Amino acid sequence: MPESPQPQDTRRRRAFEKEALPHMQDLYFAALRLSRNAKDAEDLVQETYLKAFRSFGRWRAGTNFRAWIWRILVNTWVDVCRKRARGPKSADLEGQGMEPEARQEAPSLLENPGALDACVxxxxxxxxxxxxxxxxxxxxxxxxxxxxxxxxxxxxxxxxxxxxxxxxxxxxxxxxxxxxxxxxxxxxxxxxxxx
The missing domain is CATH 1.10.10.10 (Winged helix-like DNA-binding domain superfamily/Winged helix DNA-binding domain)
Known part of the structure; x- marks a missing residue:
């Protein structure tokens, strides 16, 4: 029979979800602009959330969580760029912009990441x-x-x-x-x- 999570682990997970999940869409769009590829963007966001969850104990409540998790995203992107620079070239990781009006189109962009190019x-x-x-x-x-x-x-x-x-x-x-x-x-x- 599998062990049930400890109450402290459950509280930590819920606290992380409360802080982190509202930023997922913005992080995804940023990752999409950086990677210019939906799969790479998803991987970048997943890695960002994994790193953020692992180091959540170091984040101080009351400080700017958004800035903290964005820092993790940017650092993760830099790591990806460095790894790709050392390895075979497979993707251009240069950033891609999106006009503010496009942010209002978010749900359709999530369903069709290729639509991003049409917004700009x-x-x-x-x-x-x-x-x-x-x-x-x-x-x-x-x-x-x-x-x-x-x-x-x-x-x-x-x-x-x-x-x-x-x-x-x-x-x-x-x-x-x-x-x-x-x-x-x-x-x-x-x-x-x-x-």
């Missing part, structure tokens, strides 16, 4: 892919996921000034790259040259 125009995807990976990641965390600067700094393990600098340069580059696209969409104004 080709021009926007090309512009995002043109950014250096560190700038793209900061831009996505700030403008899509709406993290505060200090949380991004904590997630990525970099100074807040670096976050602000990368975000500034990423936004500036996006403005340059998307100027013609914005004009075609009916947005006006004078083009400002980059300094």
């Amino acid at each position: 125009g080709d021009d926007v995807l090309r512009a995002l892919h043109a950014l250096p990976a560190p700038q793209r990641l900061v831009l996505l965390l700030a403008d899509v996921e709406e993290f505060r600067y200090r949380d991004i700094a904590r997630i990525l393990g970099i100074p807040m000034g670096t976050v602000m600098s990368r975000l500034h340069h990423a936004r500036q580059k996006m403005r340059e790259l998307l100027w013609d696209y914005a004009r075609r969409q009916g947005y006006g104004g004078e083009k400002k040259e980059a300094r």
Whole structure:
């Protein structure tokens, strides 16, 4: 007869589920943007949750759980990238962006992850892919996921000034790259040259 879980284990599992499950959809979309592949995104989220559960005792109640679990996701993604860099090349792990309007389409995107590309125009995807990976990641965390600067700094393990600098340069580059696209969409104004 199998042993029943200890009450303490059950409480720990329930506490983890209460904190972690509300973030699953956002983590999945981030993983999908990073991996650009539904299966890899699922694996990345699964590994993130496994690591988070194993180290849940180190998370301090009352602190920002969202930032904590995102840090685990980013670190797990970096580990995957390093492993793939050492091994055979099989997938491009560069980040992929999603416009805020696409977040409202979440249920259909979960059912059909390929629909993500339809939510973001080709021009926007090309512009995002043109950014250096560190700038793209900061831009996505700030403008899509709406993290505060200090949380991004904590997630990525970099100074807040670096976050602000990368975000500034990423936004500036996006403005340059998307100027013609914005004009075609009916947005006006004078083009400002980059300094």
